[in-house]
Amino acid sequence: xxxxxxxxxxxxxxxxxxxxxxxxxxxxxxxxxxxxxxxxxxxxxxxxxxxxxxxxxxxxxxxxxxxxxxxxxxxxxxxxxxxxxxxxxxxxxxxxxxxxxxxxxxxxxxxxxxxxxxxxxxxxxxxxxxxxxxxxxxxxxxxxxxxxxxxxxxxxxxxxxxxxxxxxxxxxxxxxxxxxxxxxxxxxxxxxxxxxxxxxxxxxxxxxxxxx
Numbered sequence: 269x270x271x272x273x274x275x276x277x278x279x280x281x282x283x284x285x286x287x288x289x290x291x292x293x294x295x296x297x298x299x300x301x302x303x304x305x306x307x308x309x310x311x312x313x314x315x316x317x318x319x320x321x322x323x324x325x326x327x328x329x330x331x332x333x334x335x336x337x338x339x340x341x342x343x344x345x346x347x348x349x350x351x352x353x354x355x356x357x358x359x360x361x362x363x364x365x366x367x368x369x370x371x372x373x374x375x376x377x378x379x380x381x382x383x384x385x386x387x388x389x390x391x392x393x394x395x396x397x398x399x400x401x402x403x404x405x406x407x408x409x410x411x412x413x414x415x416x417x418x419x420x421x422x423x424x425x426x427x428x429x430x431x432x433x434x435x436x437x438x439x440x441x442x443x444x445x446x447x448x449x450x451x452x453x454x455x456x457x458x459x460x461x462x463x464x465x466x467x468x469x470x471x472x473x474x475x476x477x478x479x480x
Contacts, residue, residue, distance in 0.1 A: 350384040354401045355478035363475035365406055365448050366399065370474050372452050373397055376464045395435045396458055405443035408451050409436035410458045422450045 355363070370387065374380060378389040378396055386400035398409040414426035414437055428437035442451045459466065 348384070351382065351386050351401065352384075352478055355475060358401065358475075359404060361443075362401070362404060362406060365442055367471075367473055367475050368448060369399065369406070369408070369442070369451055369455075371470050371472055373455055375467050375469045376455070376459045377467060378464070391462075391464070394462075396462060396464075397455060398436055402441060405441055405447075408440050408442060408454070409433055410438040410440070410454050411436050412438040412454065412458050412461070414438045422454065424454075 355366070358366075366387075370380065373389050373396075376396075378391045381388050381390065386398050388395060389397045389399075394411075396411050400407045400409070409427070412424075414424050414428065417424040417438070422440065425439040425441075426437060427433045427439045433439070438454070440447075440451055440454055442448055456466075
């Protein structure tokens, strides 16, 4: 809007028009420079997202054998599967070897006691042999000196450093037909050392009791 009031009867010259336009342009420029500018929008820094910790999966349930790596075992939840439960799902070859060896050991008149850790053969509170499961095979522990088999063809392991095997420190793995034969030889050795004589050999399916 033009601020200068001009009488309707007045004659406007070219100089007047230039003066009025210049005045208005000056006013508009002043207004534009002095009007308050809208404050710059300040964007808030994004808030840190909360860390959501979700429950982990169910702990792995495994059977840790005596020879398992201690560092690896410490990372897992350890649940020892009882001997009886492992026998229920064992393969036929393992069950057959178990039956053959147990019948052979019992022929010497010792007594069998099955526990969560394995099948232990004793006489008068003295331990002679123990059978456990290791993977898909068996492990037998004998009341023999492992060093006596250092140069033999029978691969015997010394586990005397473990307190639970102090009485039966000679460990032997059984899986093949040949290893069953060698396991029987070790049974003969320990029984001869203890003065026991082999009696009648039976053929009982002891593994069957775990499946019933």
